[in-house]
Amino acid sequence: MRYITASQGTTTTDRWIPWADANLRIMSDLVATSRRIKTRELVALLRETFVPSWHDIHGASHWARVRLNAMRICSSGNGANAHVCELFALLHDSQRLDDGECPGHGARAASFIATLNGKYFDCTTRELDQLMEACSLHSDGFLSDCPTIGTCWDADRLDLGRVDITPDARYMSTEEGRQLASRLHGFSLDDDEDAQRPVTDRRTPARVRGLGRY
Ligand SMILES: [Fe+2]
């Protein structure tokens, strides 16, 4: 896995253009695993229509890390649908208008997705329902006991480090997500009773305040 940082290059011009191209290549590389996604065409569409900076905290490198987190969780064998998770990574923040709270960007992503199915990717009715629900509610701070939706949300929250928030195991829906978050915090899940409970039995409020905007 290759990461390219914005600090590469020697001048502003040198930095900006190669970084943009590198991001496009990274996205293309990263989302190539699902054969039901026309990756190049979809990334080109997103590149053309994405309003905030492609390079900022909700741009392409975030989507790539969300996808990587999701694939790590999927590889634990939790039953999540990797195709839906890859599409979530690409699309969940695609309808942001800015890098602030941007209310409604998840719902707008869900509506956008409905117009893309069959053109840029193929989803079954069930997959489309899960993808739209995951995108629509991803910034409302919920937990989910659906492996696919839980994986999408955990993958997004596991990238909170980019805005100086350490992901918290209590706010993870999946076991693998909890393990990854606990490692970032440097504590054992054995010490956190609440994080060990099933999602539906967690003492932490189901709606997690303070994480909503991402
Ligand atoms: Fe996100």
Ligand SMILES: [Fe+2]
């Ligand atoms: Fe978001």
